[in-house]
Amino acid sequence: MDDKDPGDVIATDSVEKDDRKNLIVRKVWKLNIKDILTWELVKTVAMSQCLASLICGTAVTSQYLASDYHVDTPMLQSFMSYALLCLTYTTALLFRTGDGNIFQILKKRWWKYFLLGLVDVEANYTVVKAYQYTTLTSIQLLDCFVIPVVMILSWWFLKTCYRPIHYISVFICLLGVGAMVGADLLAGRDQGSTSDILLGDGLVLLSASLYAVSNVCQEYTVKHLSRVEFLGMIGLFGTLISGIQLGIVEHRNMANIQWDWRIALLFAAYGLCMYTLYSCMPIVVKKTSATAVNLSLLTADLFSLFCGLFLFHYTFSGLYIVSLVVILIGFIAFNTVATTSKPANPSGREENVHDNPDDTISKQEVVVTVQEEVKNEHTEGEGPGLTWRDRTKNEEIPAEGRSTKM
Incomplete structure (x- = not known):
């Protein structure tokens, strides 16, 4: 075998690197905006922002209930949305035949959906409870913890492969959140309690982790089983668990509500927004991923702030617009390159990574x-x-x- 001159090897490597650089430059030069902003991407962005607007609706109605009517019943509000899911999707499972019937589903995996329902209910409850102990700024910052947790769980359990563009996009979105928090501080909107900041921050991190588990389980279920099954089981077990918890922790608050048509209307608006959110989110998750959906929901706080400018007389800051644009840029960049799944090795044996x-x-x-x-x-x-x-x-x-x- 002939020995190669080290100088020739180095020269060959440099030529190959130059070729790769030239190829990248040509691809960037030929990049067309139409290749990025496809119709599917536009639909995905529009649908995800509809989800963010629904969360904004739940925030505004909750703010009205708390500030104008002194109603503090987050578990009652969650119970209403779970009950609506149960009435529609769980009932639909009753009329299915075969493996899609509710009794067959409960027979095979009832305990999995029970745990998923418990995780989802407590995720909603703990984040609301955190407002009693910590500030709005801490909640907005720490709530972003859901994104890295979702990415880790997706990589571990769903075998999702992320590319460098995805990590860069997440970083861009988090920069947008930082701009939003900075605008809040400049506008003096650092609201919330400071009675036990450490406990409140811990509740936010716990809520983010629970939301991440729920979203990853949702992605697996809607992509491998069905959307109706997921919503039907969440509606069934969510109603049972939230109903029990409602009777334990909020029975006094419910008795103190001074009911009138305005309060009833706000409860109905909250329930419909949350019901629509639960119904539509699996559609977007199936088209994209749990990580992409959580990135898109970062704009929900901004929508709430824009509504607060007119409804609650918040102080406007130009950083809100900057934050919205930055988050949308990061979300669009994340969805321009699809995530892939690690292929399973059918032989069951590990491949030799040293073989070419x-x-x-x-x-x-x-x-x-x-x-x-x-x-x-x-x-x-x-x-x-x-x-x-x-x-x-x-x-x-x-x-x-x-x-x-x-």
């Missing part, structure tokens, strides 16, 4: 060529026991029965 696929293909082609040449050198009368050895599989194959398929 090109070398393997070359070995197979050489072996097949040698086999064909040996076959051509022999006539039909030279014995039926003639065999060829396939070095890629380390086995002998009879001449008459050897297949020519790769």
Whole structure:
């Protein structure tokens, strides 16, 4: 074997690097805005911002209930939305046949949906409870913890592969959140209690982790089972769990509500917004991913702030516009490149990471060529026991029965 001159190797490597750089430059130069802003991406952005507007609706109605009517019943509001899901989607499962019937689902995996319902209910409850102990700024910042947790869980359980553009996009979105928090501080909107900041921050982190688990489970269910099954089971177990918790922790607050048509209307608006949010989110999750949906929901606080400018007389800051634009840029960049799943190894054996696929293909082609040449050198009368050895599989194959398929 001839020895290669190290200088030639270095020169070859530099040429290959230059070729790669030139290829990247040509791709960037030829990049067309139409290749990025496709119709599917526009629909995804529009749908995700509709979800953010629904969250804004729940925030505004909750703010009115708390500030104008002194109603503090977050579990009652959650119970209403779960009850609506149960009435529609759980009832739909009752009329299904086969494996999609509710009794078959409960027989196979009732305990999984019970845990998922518990996680979802407590995620909603703990984030509302955190407002009693910490500030709005801390909640807005720490609530972003859901995004890295979702990415880790998706990578671990769903085998999702992220590319560098996805990490850069997440960083851009978090910069937008930082701009929003800065605008809040400049406008003097650092609201909330400071009675026990450490406990409140811990509740926010717990809520973000629970939301991440719920969203990843939702992504798996809607992509591998069905949207109706997920919503029906969440509605069933969410209603049971939130109903029990409602009777334990909020029965006094419910008794103190001074009901009138305005309070009833606010409760109805909250319930419809949350019901629509739960119904539509699986559609967007199925089209994108749980991570992308959580990135899009970062704009919900900004929508609430814009509504607060007119409804609650908040102070406007130009950083709110900057924050909205930055978050949308990060979200669009995240969705321009689709995430992929790690392919499963059907043989169940680990692949040798040191093997070069090109070398393997070359070995197979050489072996097949040698086999064909040996076959051509022999006539039909030279014995039926003639065999060829396939070095890629380390086995002998009879001449008459050897297949020519790769």
